């Protein structure tokens with residue numbers, strides 16, 4: 001039986017592994033015509049009863065039984081006795097298995113490989129694991145042996161046994177000098193014929209067939225021969241034993257393989273390695289080469305013959321079957337043959353269809369292959385990706401490892417630190433414990449001391465309580481006594497309060513009397529007004545220390561407390577920063593009202609720039625009545641009284657408004673339409689109090705006054721624009737002329753009121769100005785010092801009063817000198833920066849307050865006198881003078897007055 005292996009080995013010579021490649025369909029031993037495993041087990045049990053294998057023995061159990069090679073060697077020895085020597089020093093091991101397989105090779109019998117039976121235990125999944133399917137070659141080999149053994153002729157086997165015995169005897173004899181007949185080892189033709197497997201071996205395993213002549217005996221002989229050669233025997237000196245041995249060797253039936261081995265053995269031994277240049281060594285070498293070439297050629301021939309044999313057997317099978325077919329066909333009738341032909345046609349057509357299908361299938365296969373290729377590409381891409389990922393993962397792992405190492409190190413360090421810290425802490429805890437113990441001791445001592453202290457204190461407290469009760473009693477009594485005393489004091493205080501009230505009324509009375517005395521004396525009244533701080537000015541420091549009720553004023557320099565001492569001034573009245581326009585006017589009103597009784601009143605405001613002169617005289621704005629200054633309030637009041645006296649008196653009121661700038665008098669109401677409407681009074685004022693050349697406008701109501709004032713202010717503002725803010729550098733004078741006639745007696749009363757807003761009083765050298773400003777300042781200085789001179793002269797009661805030194809003193813002459821009532825508002829800036837100006841202003845005001853002008857007189861004219869004056873006023877000489885010469889005009893009233 002020709003048994004072909006049922007599977008192919010892969011490149012590595014290893015069968016497909018589990019898991020990695022799809023597992024092949026497990027081949028079954030029974031499928032190969034060797035019978036079942038069970039039958040093999042039975043056969044083995046018969047052969048070697050001591051095995052006692054169960055009939056249900058599995059392949060694995062069988063493998064365990066066979067793995068050491070003992071059973072295989074024993075079977076082989078049964079088939080070819082003595083092939084493997086198991087008599088001396090036999091130990092079951094895998095070496096026997098190898099020797100068995102070598103023997104199978106030598107005999108050309110079907111064999112298996114070691115991996116088929118060996119189990120790789122303890123291996124991982126990647127290693128080869130034995131499993132059921134891979135026992136197949138082992139079982140096949142076992143089957144082959146079984147068949148050989150079963151089919152072998154019992155007689156033949158017995159002969160082999162006899163020969164084996166004979167051989168062993170002869171070998172012994174040869175060792176003891178007897179000859180060896182190799183003929184006895186030859187397998188005769190009868191043996192071959194009796195062997196039913198002979199044909200099988202003819203076709204497939206030719207060398208195996210010829211090896212039936214016990215190659216081991218031949219090899220043994222070769223060994224002996226080479227041994228002898230080694231010992232230095234030469235052909236000429238070969239003794240009879242060796243000659244017998246050589247003669248006894250029969251090579252006729254030895255296998256080619258064995259022959260070549262025998263030849264090579266002899267040649268190897270013939271090559272004397274010590275005697276390299278010897279003739280026989282060269283010869284032996286050359287012969288060995290020749291033998292090797294022949295050997296190769298013979299094996300090649302054998303392979304060719306094998307192929308040819310196979311081919312022949314295939315061809316003969318084919319021809320045999322064709323012959324059979326033809327024989328059958330020859331026995332068929334014509335119809336049957338035709339039917340066959342049609343059937344063949346049909347088959348041909350079917351074949352074409354099948355071929356078409358095959359082509360399509362092939363196409364599909366090609367597509368599938370392409371698909372497979374693309375899948376493979378994809379697979380390789382995925383693999384690459386996987387590798388990349390793997391690499392990244394490995395790097396990541398490395399990183400993590402590094403990090404872990406670092407963390408580990410850090411943790412170790414921390415642990416170490418913590419341990420140190422713990423040790424430290426333990427030490428500290430111990431220290432603290434000892435410290436706390438000592439502290440506790442101390443505290444206990446202190447507690448004791450404290451307890452004693454507490455007891456003492458409680459005792460003291462008790463004593464204190466007793467003392468407190470007695471003190472309390474004493475206090476109650478004292479309280480009672482004090483209450484009585486307080487009552488007495490209250491009664492006394494009531495008297496004092498009453499006296500104080502009286503004191504106030506006495507004070508008011510005093511002031512009244514003082515004013516009356518002053519009126520009688522004709523003193524210039526001086527009212528002082530302190531301006532409040534402006535927004536943005538520092539309010540912390542002020543030069544005004546104190547304002548007394550009786551007109552006292554205490555000033556000091558807060559920036560130089562040591563240098564400038566406090567100064568006290570006394571005036572008729574001092575208005576503080578909080579004084580309102582109304583309050584100021586109320587104190588001024590009695591004086592103003594005397595104008596209606598025929599008195600001349602002059603009110604002027606004096607002070608440095610920005611001290612509030614205009615504020616007091618005119619007010620910050622005329623739109624609000626609250627803000628009205630003395631000017632508006634005075635006129636308003638005059639109209640009010642005139643209205644009240646309507647039944648007994650008729651009044652006419654005229655207004656003049658001029659400014660004196662750089663010693664020039666300027667009419668602020670000139671060219672005004674109201675001049676006509678109101679009608680101008682005769683400029684030839686009999687008492688000479690009007691400002692000469694200035695237009696006079698009659699007013700009948702407060703509205704008329706406001707209109708005129710607005711015009712005057714506008715005119716001043718126009719000039720201010722042209723001359724760059726000159727309001728504070730000019731003197732503004734509003735003159736109100738009042739003419740009243742007593743309706744009963746016909747007496748004429750004339751009074752006028754000068755309301756003068758002087759220019760700023762600061763000194764020129766301090767302002768450090770040049771040009772136009774210097775001129776302005778010089779004029780202001782000149783006029784103010786002229787005013788000062790006039791006042792000084794009046795105070796001294798000098799014979800000569802220098803009125804003519806300035807336009808200002810000229811205009812105010814009648815108010816300062818001639819029985820007029822004069823009031824000066826001294827305006828103060830409380831800012832410490834203006835301290836020196838404040839001081840000089842106050843000194844000037846002090847001097848002014850000392851001036852006695854003499855008792856004021858009312859300007860009353862009887863009817864007769866008035867008529868006389870009117871006649872005089874029509875004299876021609878005076879007309880010419882009036883028209884051409886201002887100074888004459890101003891002199892006229894005085895002349896007239898002196899005449900009267």
Ligand SMILES: Nc1ncnc2c1ncn2[C@@H]1O[C@H](COP(=O)(O)OP(=O)(O)OP(=O)(O)O)[C@@H](O)[C@H]1O
Nearest residue numbers: 531532608609610611612613614615620727728760
């Ligand atoms: N009593 C006051 N209450 C509130 N503000 C005042 C008072 N007096 C003056 N002022 C303010 O102080 C500033 C200066 O005042 P004002 O113009 O009247 O000074 P002045 O002495 O007339 O100055 P100049 O000499 O330049 O004409 C103004 O803004 C004014 O409104």
